[in-house]
Each structure stands twice: as structure tokens, then as C-alpha cells.
Amino acid sequence: MGASVEQLPAERLITPAITLHEGLIRTMKRMLANVLQPPRFNDEEQMRIAQIQHLMLLVCLGIAGVATVINILLGRSLPATALLISGGGTLIALFLLYARRLHLSIFVLLSVLIGLTASLQIIGRGAHDTVTSLYAAVIVIGSLLLNRRAFIAMGIVILLVLAAIVAAEAYGWTHSSYDGEPGDWFDLAAILTLTAFVARLLNEKLQHSYALARKSAEMLELQAEALRASEERYRILAANLPDSAVLIFDHDLRYMLADGPELAATGYSKEALEGRTIYETLPPELVQRVEGNIRAVLNGKRFTAEIPYGDRVYHYHYVPLIDSQGRVKYGMVLARNVTAQHQAQAERERLIAELEQRNAELERFTYTVSHDLRSPLITIQGFLGYLERDLQEGNTERMQNDIQRISAAVRKMERLLNDLLELSRVGRLRAEPQCVPFNVVVQEALELLAGRIAERQARISVAEHMPVVHGDRNRLVEVVQNLVDNAIKFCDNQSMPNIEIGVINESSDAPLFFVRDHGIGIEPQYHEQIFGLFNKLDPHSEGTGVGLAIVRRIIDVHGGRIWVDSHGKGAGATFYFTLPVAHTHPREVNHDRHDAQGSSGGG
């Protein structure tokens, strides 16, 4: 702990020294880098020439420096001086370049070079001095830096200077051992002109090629840009296809493209898939499911399929992508989430089925009603005819019998009409659904049946804790009343009918209520028939056969189910039914307040 405290100030002392040192180095480096870099020009052609000029200046400076040193060491003061002056001129040209005076800088450089050459010739051996070859270098440099007109002007200047040098040689102003002759000038002029021509030709060809290359590069860049834009459009298209995912595979079953809003919903990302094969990305069982289809589309097959994926359903379009040679280049899979449509379709089908069921029910109902209402009318008409005859014959005994039959038929007719009315009302609930303990429902039903229970000395045991149900209280009472009444009716004349009312799975979401008797039982083949309208297994039993039809209708309206379980004759019967209970979410009960018959019950 102490050590680290002591170290801290030392570091602080050292740090600024290092920073200063580094800063100096950095500044120098930056300056050097600046000198080594040509100044920037916006015009590309200017920039190109500036770069050449910059390079030439640096090279010339370097050569001038080295040559000066060599001449000083050799004790040749005059050439050294000329070289120093030239070096100064070159430096000026360099500054002019940084001052962005490009043309002036070139002019100065070339002038310095020509001047230097001429002065070295004068000092040296005139036109026959080796330095004469420097003109060729100047011409080459000029061909790189000058436009055609300036280049020609420079050539003329050099030739004139050279003529002057030859003349100087002729007059003996130089140290040449030759006599300057016009022939020498012609030779040199021819050589330099040829050099200029070749240099210029090469340079112009080079310029031409360079321009061509630049143009191609620009075109390529434009094409690449167009391609990028086109790909971008496809990307945007793929990424925004509503409720869809687009997958494109090559022949290795590699994802070339995987995109679309639905892709994320499947748990895969574009990044995770693209560039990889299905074998690298999908679990084996999924590979097994999709591989065949992808291979089929890569073989040129075009097809559609509907495949569930989790809780969703996708409609797949498999489309082979064919190139200009007619070969399948890629296989495309366009997956569209059709779950909503599926649900709508299922809902529509459910509604149609429900409607058809209702229609069939109505048809059965009409048929039954027309048959069952006609029967008593035929009876009445028939026996009225016989009554007339009895009257004529004075057969009072038969008369009484016929009257009884007519009267019974009329009563039956009335009962049928009342029951029908009752049944028609069941479809509409009488009151707002409410939560009511099922024990209370049972209690009310038993009170209504009290007379009948007492008369038959029925023993009824009721489970103590039954769930709270949700529904039309009076209708539910009617259910229990009908079932218990039924149980008493078919008790096979037991002296004391024994009936149980209870519930299975009491605390579950779907408790199963039951009413059990130990009466005559029902053979399995009639288990469904007994719920039909006016269906009676025993034609001589009391009632019209509407009770269980009403019970089923009430349970249906509450969204429940009812069925009977009995092992046949003498085995008793248990009626099971389900109802919405209060601790579950109550099902929407078909509730219609437009009860034309009012809510007074009974007709």
C-alpha cells in the first residue's frame, strides 16, 4: 500500500518530460511528412503534375546537394557555386509549389536546370562537356510537366541556349579543346529533338492510357454503385415483405439470402443464416423436414405447401430461380404467415358447422312437431266420428270411452304446445347470468319437487360442497328438476327411489356434475336418442318426452355438455353434465333479452 503511494509522484515527474520529448519528435515528424508530401490540389490533373513536380524537386535537391559536396571535396569551386545557386533555385521552386504556384514552380525548376547546364558547359568543355546530356533529362522532365505548347517553347529555348554554347565554344570562351562548329549544334539539336519527340510521345500515350483507365475505373465504380443500389432495393423488398420471410439457397443448400419480418419470429437471424448451409444452422429434425423440399426446388420444381411451425402456420412458395441459360441458379422459398387467415377460416368453418347444426336441428324440430301435433288431431277427428255413430246407436259405454280419448288427446295437444313454448324459450335466457352455489340450485329444484318426492317417498342424497356455477339460475333449477323428476319416473316402481346428486373433480376448472338413479336403466343404443325432442322409450310413460330435450338445450346454451351413462336395463342411470363454474372464466352465455314471451314463465 505504502509503495504505491510513493510511486505515484515519481510517475508524475517523469511523464511531462516524456511528453515534451515525444511532442518534439512528433512535430518534426509531422513537418517532415508535410515536406515529403506534395501540396493538395482539387483538380486531378494539377494534382498529378504537382506530384511529379514535387518528386522532381526533391530528387533535384538531393542530386544538387550530393554534387555540391563532391565538387567541394574535389576543390572545384566554380561548379560547386553553380550547383549551390541551382540548389537555391530549386528550393525556391519548392516553396513556390507549396505556395500553390505550380506553373511558376515548374518554370523556375526548368529554368534552373537549363541555366545550371549552360553554366556548367561554359565553365567546362562547352557543347562537348558530358553535362550536355543533362538537356535530355530536362526535356524528359519538361515532357512530364508541360503542356505541348510550353514544351515546344522549352525545346526551342534549349536549342537556342545550345547554339549560344556552340558559339561560345567557337569563340574559345570555354575550356573545350574543340572548335565550336555548326555541325556540332546540328548533331545535338537532332539528338535532343528526337529525345523530345520520343519523350513527348511516350508521355502522351501514357496520358491517354491513364485517361482510359480512369474512365474505365469511373464506369466500374458507377456500375458497382448501380449494383449496390439494386441489391439494396432487393434487400429492402425482402426485409419488408409483409408477414413473410424470403430464403434463397444455392445448390449446397447454403442461405444466399435470409430476410423478412417473419424471420425473427422463427428465432433465426439473417446474420446467423446467410452464408451458412442448412446443415450448419438448423437442428437435424428440421433439416429432415425441409431438405427434400429445398432439393426439389433446386431441381426446378415449383410448388407450394402449408406447414405449421410452432403455433403458427406458414404458406410456402418454392420457386426455382433460373438464369439466362435456363439453369436453376438458386432455389427461393417465400414463407408467408397465414395463421390469422387460418384462424379466420377455422372460425368461419366453425360458424358454418354451427349454423348447419342449427338448421338441421330446426328441420328435425319442425318435422317432429308436425308429426306429433298431427297425431292428437287425427285422434280427435277419428273419435269424433265414432262419437257421432255411438250417439246414433245409443252406445253410451263406447261414447264415454271415445270422449275420454278425445279429451286426453286435447290435453296431450295442450301439453305439447306448452312444452314447445317452453323449449323455444330455453334458447333465450330469462335473466342475467349470475354466480350461484350449485347446492342452492339443487335445493330450489327439490323444493319444487317436494310433493312428488313425498308421494314416491324418494330418498335424495346431495353432496355437501358443490362449486358455485355461473348461469341463469332458474334454468339451472329446471335442469336439476327435470333430471330428478326423470329419475323418480323411471325408478321401476321401487318403493323408495334412491337418487344421488353430486360432483366429480369438484375443485377443478371443469367439475362434472351428476344425477344418479338406481332405476330401470337405459340400453346403450338409446343413450343419444333420449335427448331428442318428444322421444320416449316407453310410449306409455307420462309426459311428452320433451324434458331431456329441454335439459340438453339449457346445458348447451350455457356452453356445457350432458350425456348419460347406464349399463342397460335394471342398471340405473347416471346423467353427467358440465357447467361454467365461477372460479373459472365464465363462458359467454348466449343471452338474449328480447324475450317476446316475457319472463313470467309458464305459458
Place this chain on the structure above:
Amino acid sequence: MTDTTLRVLLVEDNDDHAELIRRTLGEEQWAAHIIHVSDGESALDYLHRRGAWIEPDQSPRPHVILLDLRLPRIDGHDVLKSIKQSADLRRIPVVVLTTSSAERDVIRAYDAHANSYLVKPFGFEEFRDLMRDVGDYWLTRNTVAPA
């Protein structure tokens, strides 16, 4: 044939209708014996000689069957189908006598090879006339297949 009495099996759940049929047929003094059962199951028990009718003496073959369609337990259509599918019973003429004039009942009955389809008429006279015609045709003019 020693026994010349013509037997009619009346399958009718409505006692009043059975009584009307019995009376109207009886008035015509046909030597007809009417066996009345009131549901489909009993009709088939009688015809197939089951349960209470296991003894052939107690369940002689009827010469004609008057069959209602809407019956408890097994309905008339199923009874008809069972009769016409049985090699022993299929030659017995089955006259459907019902309150239903519904087209589908008529079609179903003929599809199941009913021999006649009659709708119970309203009105005493009409009912009596119909039963007289039934008796006249099926019990006197019609020739039944030998048992």
C-alpha cells in the same frame, strides 16, 4: 293352408290411432287378426321371434305389416330396413302408415323397399275410407307369398 285368418301386424305407438285402425278394419268384417305392438323394438322382437315372442306358435307370420314411422326405441325406418334385409321377412308387404308427409320419409321408405306409403288423413270419413281401401286391397285383392 289350415289357418285362413289373415294376420295384420300393426306397429303403432299411439294407442288411440291403434284403436281407430282396429275399429275401422273390424267394421268391414274381414277375417283379420290384428297383432298390435307399440314400438320398433317389440315389432322386431315379434318378427325375429325374440324375447316374449320366441315361440313360433305365439308369433305367426303376419300377411301384411302396417308400420308407423315415428316410434319409440327403434324407429319405423329401421324396422323397415330390418324386415327387408331379412330373407325370412322381406316378402311380407309393409304398408307405411304415418302422419308424416315429409318427402325424405317417403323417399327413405321406398328406398328401403316399402310396399306402400300412406299418410294418415285428418277427418273421420277420410280415415275410415283409407282403412277400408287398405283392407280391401291388402287383405282381399293382394296375393301374399306363401309362408
